[in-house]
Amino acid sequence: MAGLLLGGFYAAVSLGVSLIFGLLDIANIAQPAFLIAGSYAAYVANSAYGFDPILVGIALTPLFYVIGAGVYRVYYATFERRGDEALRGLVFFFGLLFIIEVSLSMRFGVDYRMAQAGYVGKSIDLGGGVGVAYRYLVPCLVGLAMTLALYLFLGRTFYGRAIMAVSQDQGALRLMGANPVHIKTIAFGIGIAAASLAGALLITIAPVIPSTDRDYIGRMFAITVLGGMGSIGGTLVAAVILGVAESLMATFIGPSWAQAVSFGILLLALAVRPAGLFGR
């Protein structure tokens, strides 16, 4: 049960990677840093003014959208246009991850930070000693809503379809009169915004320190690869699989091994079936 709820949250965490890495094919390993940045943004608003962390997360998505769009513009101008994005682009994002993480730990220190909200700590009793804590339920529901929203956006709207198109054939898109760079900027911005919102969910579930981002690198990429690179439905299924696998591992063997699960799944998925469960 806890695993299923965790899965909904993991889906929220991985949507951005699915979009940026799966569809745009940009290896943004700085994604977890934006996740943590979102957590800290929610933390600041929560501890200073008492706002609900998740509402703050939603309110801040436009800001992170702009940041993400800016990052993509820099990335495009310096790497993609020159055509050497593979190696140096990867290093660029790695450096970015590092800068964000260290900046956060210099600003906030390495103490665990936690957000407060009315529902944190309460739970619904399902009877028979089984309860569902709101702090897991709410992020899970928000995660599911985000997944559905992104699914509908990609399938139904003009820009969503354009993002799908840019992942398949840039040249053709250009011939249709759309600017691939413009479309990719939008998609990258949405990906970063999704990560920041997931960060707000994260800080309601568990305390956060700046180096928490490292725990999520593996999870994000494991889910994206397992789900089949850019398939939104696949991302959700893979997130639930990982969530269940981790909570089983934590219950039966020990919480310190839970970390290894995601990376183990990732290595296995990469070695056995790189196209993922729902790959094209």
Added chain:
Amino acid sequence: MPRLGWSVLVGIAVIAAGVALAMLRVNPYIYFAGYVILQYVVIATAWNILGGYAGYVNFGTPAFFALGAYTAVFLIRSMTAPLPVLIVAGGLVSALLGLGIGYLTLRLRGTFFSIATLALSVVLQTVIINWEYVGGSRGISVLRPAGPPFGSYVTFLFTVMVGLAVGAVLVARFIERSWIGRGLAALRDNEEAAECMGVPTLRLKLFATTVSGFLLGVAGAPFPYYLTFVEPNSAFALDYAVNGLAMPMIGGTTSWIGPVIGAVLLGTASQVATVTISSELNLLIVGVVLVAFVVLAPEGILGLVRRLRGR
């Protein structure tokens, strides 16, 4: 190969200079900091054999380094093995891991390979955290052997690191100048084309990952004696991953001298920054310098020098 003779002579001269410096017994901090910088020369050189020559970006540097360190811890605990044995054993175990990730390159290229190495590092750290014999998550203290040469053990380790650094650079230089380096460069530029031209890509990649792993393990093996306390967070520190790739990138990845320049510059700068400002600001500087170089001077310092000369 007549040129190799000269480089070996230069290497011996550097080692002799290192020993002479050790005999001078200047301020002990010099040896302490010098060890770290030399350690980064080995790490950067080792990373560059795979990342610079073959074009496979390894984010798992801490895994190899820590594997070398923990192999040493294991051998110290079980049989108090002498330092040379530790270094060779640490290198060999890491080389084995390198061979393993070499086979991974059969299926994984580019980004996927990099992410897999990052994953490897975390999995290995989890294993170490749960392995009580080598200290688990609490860490373990190591006693240095008594009666080291040059008065203090850190000074002795400094001279050992001088030797290891010279060795690593000679290996890298040899690889670069031989047909192996040319083969690696070919597969870096276009793996399919290289394969079609008859370059044994798999064997070359296995060679590069193994040698790179070996040298990273060698860099890690004296680490327990250096700090006398080993715990997973310091052995698997992200610093090694970021420095390991920042130094070659800043120096220039195409030549053996690039990582050396990068390691000496960045290593010295971070030693100074750690003492005068703070260790966290130092990491921030490394990150900013790395991003700045990748964006503004993708060929590193070597590329800048070449551009200036070209005019």
